[in-house]
Each structure stands twice: as C-alpha cells, then as structure tokens.
Amino acid sequence: MMSLSFSCSASLYAQLPSEVQARSSNLDKVKNLITKSGIPSKITSPLESLQKGNWVKLICGASFEDVTDIRNLSLVYTLAGVDCIDCAAEASVVNAVHDGIEAARGIFPIRRPWVMISVNDNEDLHFRKAEFDPNDCPIDCSRPCENVCPADAISYFGKAGASKGGVLAERCYGCGRCLPVCPYDKIRAITYIRDVAATAELLKHNDIDALEIHTSGRQAESFRELWNGLGDSIDGLRLVAVSLPDIGELTVPAMNSMYATMRANLQCLNLWQLDGRPMSGDIGRGATREAIKFALHLASIKDKPKGFLQLAGGTNAHTVEGLKREKLFQTTTISGKPDEANDPSLALISGVAFGGYARKIVGRILSSLQSEHGFAHLEDYPDHLLKALIESLALVGTVKCYNER
Ligand code: SF4
Ligand code: SF4
Structure with missing residues (x-):
C-alpha cells in the first residue's frame, strides 16, 4: 500500500512517477471539492445539527459486517459531513468505522461524526x-x-x-x-437478537457515542428487559435512539411506554427513528413516501414523549423534496403551531438517516475498486475516492444544503 506525502516541493513533485502525481492531484481535488462545497462552514456539531434539522446519519446496516466496505463508507461519508455513523454492534465493525473516520480526518480536518451501534429487543427484519x-x-x-x-x-x-x-x-x-x-x-x-450482555460490554469501551434500539413497539416487556439489561453501560452515551415502525394509533402510546421505561436512567439525548419502509431506499423514488407519511403523522401529535424525530426506512435522494412539499423540512412549526412536546426553537424533524441508498451510490465505486485492486483502502486510490465523494456529497447535501447561500 502506498502512502503519499503532499508537502513536497514542486521540483520534487515533478520527479515523482506520473501515477503518483495523478494520485496526488486527485487527492488535492478531493480537498478542493470539500472546501468548495462549503462543507467546513455548513457542518455543525451533531447536537446542533439535530437542533437545526440538518442531522444526517449514515446507516452501515445493523447486520452488515463487511469491515472493508464499512471502513471505506465511513471514510467517504465522514468527508461528506455526516453527523453520525450507525453500524452493527460488533467490535470489529466499530473499529472499522473508527478507522474510516480517522482516515478521513487524515485527508481533511473535518469534525468527527458520532458512532452509533444498533441492537434489537426482539425479532426484527434488520437482524x-x-x-x-x-x-x-x-x-x-x-x-x-x-x-x-x-x-x-x-x-x-x-x-x-x-x-x-x-x-x-x-x-x-x-x-x-x-x-x-x-x-x-x-x-x-x-x-437473531443481539446479546444484551455483549452489547453492555461493547458500550463500556468508551468509543461509542450512541445506541439505537430497534423495536416493533408492540412488546413493551422485551424493550424493558433489554433496557434493564444494559444497566449503567449507557451512562457515557450522548444519544439513545429508538427505531420503530408506524403502528398507527398504537405508535404514540408505545413511544410513551418506552420513554417511561427509559426515563429513570436516561442521562443523554433521545431520538425516535421513524422507520418508514425498511431497507428500501435503493429501490426507487417512491420508497421514501412511508417515512414522510410517518413523520407527518407524528409531527402533528401533541402527547408524544420528548425526543428528536428522524426519518429512516426508504430514505433516498428524494426524501428532502418530499419533506419540503409537506412543509416539514427545517421548520419549527407545523401548520403555524410549534411542537408542544419539544422546545419550540428546535426543528420539528431533526434529520434523515440514509442506509441502502447511501451504500448503493458509493457501493458501485467500492466494488469497482475491489475488482481492480482487491481489498483496498479508498484513500490509496484518490480517483475512486473523488467519485465516491461526489456521490455522497450529492446525497448528504440534500439535507445539509451545501453550496446554498
Ligand atoms: S438479497 Fe438481502 S437477504 Fe438476500 S442475501 Fe442479499 S442482502 Fe441478504
Ligand atoms: S435461486 Fe437458484 S441458485 Fe438461488 S438459492 Fe434458489 S435454487 Fe439456489
């Protein structure tokens, strides 16, 4: 694997082999693209993003454990400015995410996204x-x-x-x-169900910022068992998310029941992930409709528990235009009224998580990288990195509004 230095003088640079010069120039293009897109001035701390409604989470997949792809996805989406990277609750996967984040920060001094692991309280499609x-x-x-x-x-x-x-x-x-x-x-x-004791052990390692619990919302007892089993392992977290489907009239009572379970020892932020049509964002434009419908339903309800609301499940490049159509994008009110469950200055919808679609648009480049060079680090092939970054910026930019004044 080749490591490049970009601090060399022009004369030394001229002596480098043309292949190395091309790589160097493409890595410079990566840095220029990040700067020109306005990312450094547009990305905020993950907390501020939640508050403003421009939070973006990359979902690597609760069951996806290909550490080479996960590292490279984490690298490129960190450069694109995501706020959080959500991955399987496995130490090797968490390490791959951190490795990707550090590689990204070695290329450009961008702020670190939060690292989240996903677990389930019962049978769930994602597991x-x-x-x-x-x-x-x-x-x-x-x-x-x-x-x-x-x-x-x-x-x-x-x-x-x-x-x-x-x-x-x-x-x-x-x-x-x-x-x-x-x-x-x-x-x-x-x-399968992620083992609670193993999750608690993983959380104690101190390099995980957030936990997501996938639940059907229909089994309060399973949720309670998982929550109690986690014990004090959650004490150092910045965020606990609960991912749930729309179960109609039962949704808000289920949220209230889960919040009541968590409340006593919840010392950090909480978020509700509104899972529209699970694992379908790559299928097509219409896949995002259910998540938007779910958001519209919840945003209008008064007696829901505290917590940020974030879309997932079917989300793709068309999600933000759908949110805008429903006047839900980066707004603090619905039909002119503030959300009574939360601080009226907070965005009604905190952001969007992208999974299958985010992986698909970058995955095409990663698989061509792999077929040409085997299990490679993306930054060693800056032409591929540049292409991947262009794709990821286009998606993350829909929420972050890069290049918009
Ligand atoms: S189609 Fe889906 S479930 Fe089947 S092997 Fe591929 S990822 Fe797994
Ligand atoms: S589709 Fe064909 S190759 Fe695939 S599992 Fe079924 S029988 Fe086997």
Missing part, C-alpha cells in the same frame, strides 16, 4: 441473515437470487465443489429480497 446450501440448488437454476441481492452477498458455487458460495454472511443485511425469488424455495432467513 437476520439469508442462508442456503448451493449444493442443494439445481444446476440449471438461472440464479435470480444473485441478481436481486443489493449487497452482492450471493455467489453460487454449488455442484462444482467450491468450498465457499451461497450467502456471504458478512455482506447480507437481511433485506429479504432473495427469499421470494428462489423458484425452488431453497433460501431461509435466520433471525
């Missing part, structure tokens, strides 16, 4: 893995499972006797799209 034995597959199958997988997690090596194949567990994030397309019903989904 499952697909699985099949390729040797059980008919040899003439056209393999629709491979084509439909958005994570490139499936490769068929059956019958020929290859040792690997089927679903690559660390890349599968449980979207479930492969399950219905298999004509022979060979694929199973294995669900």
Whole structure:
C-alpha cells in the first residue's frame, strides 16, 4: 500500500512517477471539492445539527459486517459531513468505522461524526441473515437470487465443489429480497437478537457515542428487559435512539411506554427513528413516501414523549423534496403551531438517516475498486475516492444544503 506525502516541493513533485502525481492531484481535488462545497462552514456539531434539522446519519446496516466496505463508507461519508455513523454492534465493525473516520480526518480536518451501534429487543427484519446450501440448488437454476441481492452477498458455487458460495454472511443485511425469488424455495432467513450482555460490554469501551434500539413497539416487556439489561453501560452515551415502525394509533402510546421505561436512567439525548419502509431506499423514488407519511403523522401529535424525530426506512435522494412539499423540512412549526412536546426553537424533524441508498451510490465505486485492486483502502486510490465523494456529497447535501447561500 502506498502512502503519499503532499508537502513536497514542486521540483520534487515533478520527479515523482506520473501515477503518483495523478494520485496526488486527485487527492488535492478531493480537498478542493470539500472546501468548495462549503462543507467546513455548513457542518455543525451533531447536537446542533439535530437542533437545526440538518442531522444526517449514515446507516452501515445493523447486520452488515463487511469491515472493508464499512471502513471505506465511513471514510467517504465522514468527508461528506455526516453527523453520525450507525453500524452493527460488533467490535470489529466499530473499529472499522473508527478507522474510516480517522482516515478521513487524515485527508481533511473535518469534525468527527458520532458512532452509533444498533441492537434489537426482539425479532426484527434488520437482524437476520439469508442462508442456503448451493449444493442443494439445481444446476440449471438461472440464479435470480444473485441478481436481486443489493449487497452482492450471493455467489453460487454449488455442484462444482467450491468450498465457499451461497450467502456471504458478512455482506447480507437481511433485506429479504432473495427469499421470494428462489423458484425452488431453497433460501431461509435466520433471525437473531443481539446479546444484551455483549452489547453492555461493547458500550463500556468508551468509543461509542450512541445506541439505537430497534423495536416493533408492540412488546413493551422485551424493550424493558433489554433496557434493564444494559444497566449503567449507557451512562457515557450522548444519544439513545429508538427505531420503530408506524403502528398507527398504537405508535404514540408505545413511544410513551418506552420513554417511561427509559426515563429513570436516561442521562443523554433521545431520538425516535421513524422507520418508514425498511431497507428500501435503493429501490426507487417512491420508497421514501412511508417515512414522510410517518413523520407527518407524528409531527402533528401533541402527547408524544420528548425526543428528536428522524426519518429512516426508504430514505433516498428524494426524501428532502418530499419533506419540503409537506412543509416539514427545517421548520419549527407545523401548520403555524410549534411542537408542544419539544422546545419550540428546535426543528420539528431533526434529520434523515440514509442506509441502502447511501451504500448503493458509493457501493458501485467500492466494488469497482475491489475488482481492480482487491481489498483496498479508498484513500490509496484518490480517483475512486473523488467519485465516491461526489456521490455522497450529492446525497448528504440534500439535507445539509451545501453550496446554498
Ligand atoms: S438479497 Fe438481502 S437477504 Fe438476500 S442475501 Fe442479499 S442482502 Fe441478504
Ligand atoms: S435461486 Fe434458489 S435454487 Fe437458484 S441458485 Fe438461488 S438459492 Fe439456489
């Protein structure tokens, strides 16, 4: 792996091989792009972003554990100015996120995003893995499972006797799209619940800023068990998020019940992640509608508990235009009235989390990097980094309003 120094004089620079010069010049373009986009003046502390309504979270995926991609995604989205990076509750994954953040800060002195881990209180779509034995597959199958997988997690090596194949567990994030397309019903989904004691241990390591609890909102007892099991491991956190689906009339009572559980020992900020249509942002423009509908529903309700509101589930490049249409983007009032549950000076909707869509637009570049150079660090190939940064800025900029006066 090549490490470059950019402090060399012009004459020394001229003596460098042309390949190194090209890399150096592309890394300069990366820095210029960050400066010209107005990022340094537009990004604020994560707390201020929540308050102003321009908070952006990158969701690496509660079950996605490909540490090479996670490191590179964390690098590029840190440079693009996200406020938080949400990842699986595994030490190796958390390390990869930190590594990516530090690599980004080695390129440009940008502020550090918060690091969040995600856990579940019960069965949840985000916490499952697909699985099949390729040797059980008919040899003439056209393999629709491979084509439909958005994570490139499936490769068929059956019958020929290859040792690997089927679903690559660390890349599968449980979207479930492969399950219905298999004509022979060979694929199973294995669900799991993150171990509470292991999560508490991980949180004590002091390099995690936030925790997200995924819940259906329908099982108060499971939520209480998880919360109580975490004990004092949450004491050093800056933020606890609860990710829940819209369960209609039951949503606010469920939120109130969970808040009552947390309240006694919640010493930090809290946030409600409004999970519209889980893991679907990459599917198309319309995927974001449910998250916006959910936000509209909650924003108008008076008796909800305290906490920031943030969209997820189906979010993509069209989410902000949808929020603007509903007059929910970076506003403190709805229909001219402030939100009674929260400080009237705070944005009604604190921000947006991007998952599948954010990974898709940068993932294309990461997979071409991998096919050309293997498991590489993105910063060692600044032409790829530049392309990835352009994609990520376009997305993060929809919320952060880069380049807008
Ligand atoms: S389609 Fe979804 S569930 Fe199936 S292997 Fe790919 S990521 Fe996993
Ligand atoms: S579609 Fe089903 S049978 Fe065909 S390769 Fe995939 S898992 Fe095997």
